[in-house]
Amino acid sequence: MGQVAQLVQGVLRRNRRSIAKAITVIENNEPEAPKIVAQLFQKTGKAHVIGITGPTGSGKSTLIEKLIRELRKSGKTVGVIAVDPTSPFTGGAFLGDRVRMQEHSTDEGVFIRSMANRNATGGLSRATKDVIRILDASGKDVIIVETVGAGQSEVEIVKVSNTVIVVLAPGLGDDIQAIKAGIMEIGDIFVVNKADRQNANKTWSEVQAMLEMNTEEKSWKPSVLKTKALTGEGIAELLARIEEHREYLKKGAFEVHRKGEAETELVEAIKQKIVESIIADLRHTGEWEKLKQKILTKEADPYSVADEVLKKLVHG
Amino acid sequence: MTAERKIRVLIAKPGLDSHDRGAKIVARALRDAGMEIIYTGLRQTPEQIVETALQEDVNVIGLSILSGAHKVLFPKIMELIKEKGMDDVLVFAGGIIPQEDIRDLKRIGIKEVFGPGTPTGTLVEFVQENAKR
Ligand SMILES: Nc1nc2c(ncn2[C@@H]2O[C@H](COP(=O)(O)OP(=O)(O)OP(=O)(O)O)[C@@H](O)[C@H]2O)c(=O)[nH]1
Ligand SMILES: [Mg+2]
Numbered sequence: 001m002g003q004v005a006q007l008v009q010g011v012l013r014r015n016r017r018s019i020a021k022a023i024t025v026i027e028n029n030e031p032e033a034p035k036i037v038a039q040l041f042q043k044t045g046k047a048h049v050i051g052i053t054g055p056t057g058s059g060k061s062t063l064i065e066k067l068i069r070e071l072r073k074s075g076k077t078v079g080v081i082a083v084d085p086t087s088p089f090t091g092g093a094f095l096g097d098r099v100r101m102q103e104h105s106t107d108e109g110v111f112i113r114s115m116a117n118r119n120a121t122g123g124l125s126r127a128t129k130d131v132i133r134i135l136d137a138s139g140k141d142v143i144i145v146e147t148v149g150a151g152q153s154e155v156e157i158v159k160v161s162n163t164v165i166v167v168l169a170p171g172l173g174d175d176i177q178a179i180k181a182g183i184m185e186i187g188d189i190f191v192v193n194k195a196d197r198q199n200a201n202k203t204w205s206e207v208q209a210m211l212e213m214n215t216e217e218k219s220w221k222p223s224v225l226k227t228k229a230l231t232g233e234g235i236a237e238l239l240a241r242i243e244e245h246r247e248y249l250k251k252g253a254f255e256v257h258r259k260g261e262a263e264t265e266l267v268e269a270i271k272q273k274i275v276e277s278i279i280a281d282l283r284h285t286g287e288w289e290k291l292k293q294k295i296l297t298k299e300a301d302p303y304s305v306a307d308e309v310l311k312k313l314v315h316g
Numbered sequence: 317m318t319a320e321r322k323i324r325v326l327i328a329k330p331g332l333d334s335h336d337r338g339a340k341i342v343a344r345a346l347r348d349a350g351m352e353i354i355y356t357g358l359r360q361t362p363e364q365i366v367e368t369a370l371q372e373d374v375n376v377i378g379l380s381i382l383s384g385a386h387k388v389l390f391p392k393i394m395e396l397i398k399e400k401g402m403d404d405v406l407v408f409a410g411g412i413i414p415q416e417d418i419r420d421l422k423r424i425g426i427k428e429v430f431g432p433g434t435p436t437g438t439l440v441e442f443v444q445e446n447a448k449r
Contacts, residue, residue: 016367016370016371017370017400017401019371020370020372020373021373023373024373028322086352087347087348090349090350091322092346092347092348092349092350092351092352092353093347093352094343094344094347094353094355095352095353095355096355098354098368099355099356099357100357102356102357102364105364105367105368105371106361106363106364106367111371112371113371113372114354116322116352118322
């Protein structure tokens with residue numbers, strides 16, 4: 001049996017090592033990656049994908065640990081993908097989220113994987129989406145994706161999740177101001193964590209007020225919950241709200257969502273294929289180096305060079 | 317299609333140590349050398365460490381220990397690694413480990429043991445040279 005077939009079989013049999021190896025293939029964008037995804041595709045689509053985002057240190061990982069615990073009590077299996085940034089300078093990354101979830105590391109019904117975003121702009125959602133598919137095909141009922149809410153990643157989390165939870169905390173006031181533009185629009189559920197802290201009520205009212213400013217007519221009204229992730233208070237309520245959102249999606253919104261998703265994915269996939277094949281051709285003919293040289297020597301700017309490439313493609 | 321392979325390293329703290337300064341210094345040095353570091357946190361059992369390494373599909377495990385429990389914990393960890401067929405994973409250890417124990421540890425498959433004060437550059441080089449990608 002070839003490597004791909006072996007991994008696919010392993011994933012379907014819920015073999016943890018196969019799941020881990022398949023994820024690595026996706027992460028490294030190895031040539032086998034699309035084959036694995038293609039072969040698992042029909043076995044996906046059953047899991048509920050929960051995206052969790054919010055500022056650094058708001059308690060996302062701690063909250064996820066408690067969610068896992070509750071979900072396991074009700075017999076659900078859980079996959080977690082914890083994404084952290086890659087340093088643009090060194091290419092390295094410190095992936096520390098799972099420290100908070102280690103209690104579940106030996107539970108057969110839980111699979112936790114840390115991922116660095118590898119400076120992917122827009123590419124994160126593709127890799128993450130495919131890693132979700134691996135976990136989905138391996139039979140996980142719920143898949144939780146953690147990302148830090150900053151810049152690009154918050155848009156990405158929407159692309160891969162069914163339910164988006166934005167986790168905020170008191171004491172990150174300036175942050176809330178800074179991120180509200182991007183983050184307030186993406187949450188299906190808002191959580192003010194660290195409710196044990198004094199100024200939690202103030203944060204809660206601020207978030208509530210921001211949501212009320214949004215007058216757009218929507219059939220799903222995001223609500224703001226309070227949690228104490230350290231003790232687990234508020235987790236049951238959060239899970240109940242997640243379940244409500246899942247029910248809401250099932251009643252139709254889900255189909256609309258999935259159609260949009262399918263379209264975005266198709267566009268992305270086409271873009272990627274085209275770009276990759278153009279670049280591969282240019283490399284193959286040696287043209288690539290020459291074009292790069294033009295930019296380095298300031299003979300031409302990148303856009304003019306790209307135009308030149310395009311013209312040659314169109315006119316042969 | 318460009319493959320983007322990275323060395324993934326699990327920095328693990330078996331045993332009951334109550335601080336992890338050493339582990340964090342090692343983690344930072346390897347990260348700054350362009351590797352992806354997964355950290356377990358304190359007080360991990362051998363089962364937790366090996367299962368984490370498996371799920372994270374790391375190329376390298378660095379074990380950091382101060383408490384002197386290496387004689388019990390390290391063989392258990394190496395046994396689990398073999399059991400799960402993860403023989404291609406490079407394992408090294410650091411911390412306070414008496415000279416006379418080092419040979420035994422190497423015999424069970426721990427590739428190298430680094431004492432306190434080892435320059436981080438030495439460690440980085442060791443991992444870069446020995447990790448299987
Ligand atoms: N007081 C209080 N502290 C909390 C609570 N939840 C989490 N913390 C603490 O907040 C800190 C950050 O928690 P994490 O769960 O790592 O936060 P995070 O959002 O995952 O952080 P990043 O992944 O680094 O963005 C830790 O020291 C937690 O113990 C809470 O409900 N109350
Ligand atoms: Mg975290």
